[in-house]
Amino acid sequence: MEYRELGGTGEMVPEVGLGTWKYTGGSEPLRKGIELGANLIDTAEMYRTEDAVGVAIQGIRDKVFLATKVLSSHLRYDAVLKAAEDSLRLLNDDVIDLYQIHSPNPGVPIIETMRAMEDLVDRGVVRYIGVSNFSVAQLREAQQAMNRYPVVSNQVLYNLKRRQIERDLVPYCVDNKITIMAYTPLAAGGLSGRSWLMPDKRSAVLAAVAEETGKTPAQVALNWCLSRPNVIVIPKSNSVARTIENCEASGWLLTASQVAALDQAYPI
Ligand SMILES: NC(=O)c1ccc[n+]([C@@H]2O[C@H](COP(=O)([O-])OP(=O)(O)OC[C@H]3O[C@@H](n4cnc5c(N)ncnc54)[C@H](OP(=O)(O)O)[C@@H]3O)[C@@H](O)[C@H]2O)c1
Numbered sequence: 001m002e003y004r005e006l007g008g009t010g011e012m013v014p015e016v017g018l019g020t021w022k023y024t025g026g027s028e029p030l031r032k033g034i035e036l037g038a039n040l041i042d043t044a045e046m047y048r049t050e051d052a053v054g055v056a057i058q059g060i061r062d063k064v065f066l067a068t069k070v071l072s073s074h075l076r077y078d079a080v081l082k083a084a085e086d087s088l089r090l091l092n093d094d095v096i097d098l099y100q101i102h103s104p105n106p107g108v109p110i111i112e113t114m115r116a117m118e119d120l121v122d123r124g125v126v127r128y129i130g131v132s133n134f135s136v137a138q139l140r141e142a143q144q145a146m147n148r149y150p151v152v153s154n155q156v157l158y159n160l161k162r163r164q165i166e167r168d169l170v171p172y173c174v175d176n177k178i179t180i181m182a183y184t185p186l187a188a189g190g191l192s193g194r195s196w197l198m199p200d201k202r203s204a205v206l207a208a209v210a211e212e213t214g215k216t217p218a219q220v221a222l223n224w225c226l227s228r229p230n231v232i233v234i235p236k237s238n239s240v241a242r243t244i245e246n247c248e249a250s251g252w253l254l255t256a257s258q259v260a261a262l263d264q265a266y267p268i
Contacts, residue, residue, distance in 0.1 A: 001037025002250045004232055006098070007152030008177035009128060013040045013065055015226050016250045017234040018243070019183065020049040025238030027056035032240045034063055036247040042155070042181070042234045043091075044069035044102055045083055050090035058092070066091065067098035067181075069132060069155075075101065075108040080116035084125055096120075100130040100155055104138045114145040121149050128152045130181075136172045143176070151178060158182035158231065160191055160206070160221055160266040166228070167268065174230050182225045185233040186218055193217035205265035209258050215249075218242075220262075222249035227259045 003012035017040030018033045030041060030053065041064060043053045050068060057064045068091070074083040088094060099120060101113060120126040130153035131142055142151050154173060156165055158180065165180070173180050186192055191206065193199075193216065199207055203217070210217045218235075225233045226249070235246045254262075 001247060003037075004179070004230075006128065006179050007150060009150075009152055011065075011128070013179070013232060014038050014250070015232045016222065016247055017042055017065075017067075017181070017232060019234040019236035020053060021047050021236055023047070023049045023052060023236055023238060025240075026052070029237055029240050029243040030056040031060070033243045033247060034060060036244065037250075038243075038247050039063055040065045040067060040232070040234070042067045042183075044100075045071050045074070045087055046102060050087055051092075054090060054092035061093060065097045066093065066095075067100060067130070068096055069100040069102040072101070072103045072105040075105045075113040077112050077116045080113060081120065084120050088125070095124065096126045098128045098130050098153065099126040100132045100153070101134075101142075103133040104131075109145075110138075110141050111145040114142065114147075118146065118148050130155065130179075132156065132181075132183075136168050139169075139172065139176075139178070153179040153181050155181040155183055155234075157184055158225060159185050159187045160202075160224055160262060161187050163266065163268040170228060170230070178230070180228075180231045182231055182233045185222055185225050186235050187221075191217060191221035202265045205261055209254070209262060212258065213252075213254065215252075216245055218245060219249040220254065220258075222246060223252070223254050224259060224262050226250070227254055 020043045070083040132155035
């Protein structure tokens with residue numbers, strides 16, 4: 001497993017982490033992923049998987065970088081503090097490594113939310129502050145609302161089929177040392193080849209690159225995300241075998257011409 005710096009923090013996180021939305025795999029897939037170095041686990045109060053994550057990391061918490069999220073309907077000052085407390089209870093833990101705002105809420109001033117997030121860091125309950133589904137303009141506002149700590153990450157939709165963030169978010173995050181955590185990096189499994197009865201033109205290119213590299217389409221799709229600066233991926237799998245497969249998307253590189261062929265097959 002290769003690691004990348006989280007924002008400008010000096011903290012190293014794996015380039016393949018473990019998503020847990022709709023996760024029903026029990027402890028084994030997560031523990032296998034952690035064993036393979038994919039020690040970043042992403043959950044959220046919304047997913048109702050924090051308790052399963054808490055069980056899976058029992059006894060190995062020190063090896064794990066734990067990320068969770070506060071719902072956008074809980075962004076008032078007191079609600080943020082309560083949500084963090086509730087998450088920690090479910091996770092059976094006392095520190096969240098990365099606490100993310102799940103999505104912006106225009107009805108709550110960001111300065112109020114960030115005051116709560118920064119207070120959680122001061123109290124030692126949260127180590128780093130991140131956001132999710134924030135545009136460049138929303139990120140700027142969030143950064144301006146912070147007094148003592150930086151925004152270290154933005155978790156956003158990114159995969160071969162959904163490349164919109166390349167227009168402005170990727171360069172902005174590179175310039176501002178903000179890690180992009182790519183969610184749905186397999187297009188919810190659609191890039192894995194599992195459901196291709198008849199591959200279309202684009203998936204034929206993905207299949208050809210997979211063949212050329214000796215990797216699976218899923219591994220190529222994940223590795224393609226990683227060809228971008230500042231990006232890490234958090235695929236979700238309920239299966240040990242597919243978790244291993246996803247972890248093995250790290251540690252090698254597509255060539256420039258393979259990346260170019262995929263860019264061309266899946267234009268923005
Ligand atoms: N911040 C947000 O708003 C937001 C939104 C969506 C997702 N997320 C985060 O991002 C994570 C990943 O996104 P996602 O769950 O939407 O989609 P994804 O990771 O792109 O795809 C997950 C789907 O792909 C299948 N899969 C996984 N690995 C595979 C492989 N190697 N070969 C074939 N199929 C494979 C999984 O099935 P099996 O489980 O059966 O393997 C599952 O059906 C989430 O779990 C969550 O943590 C965040």
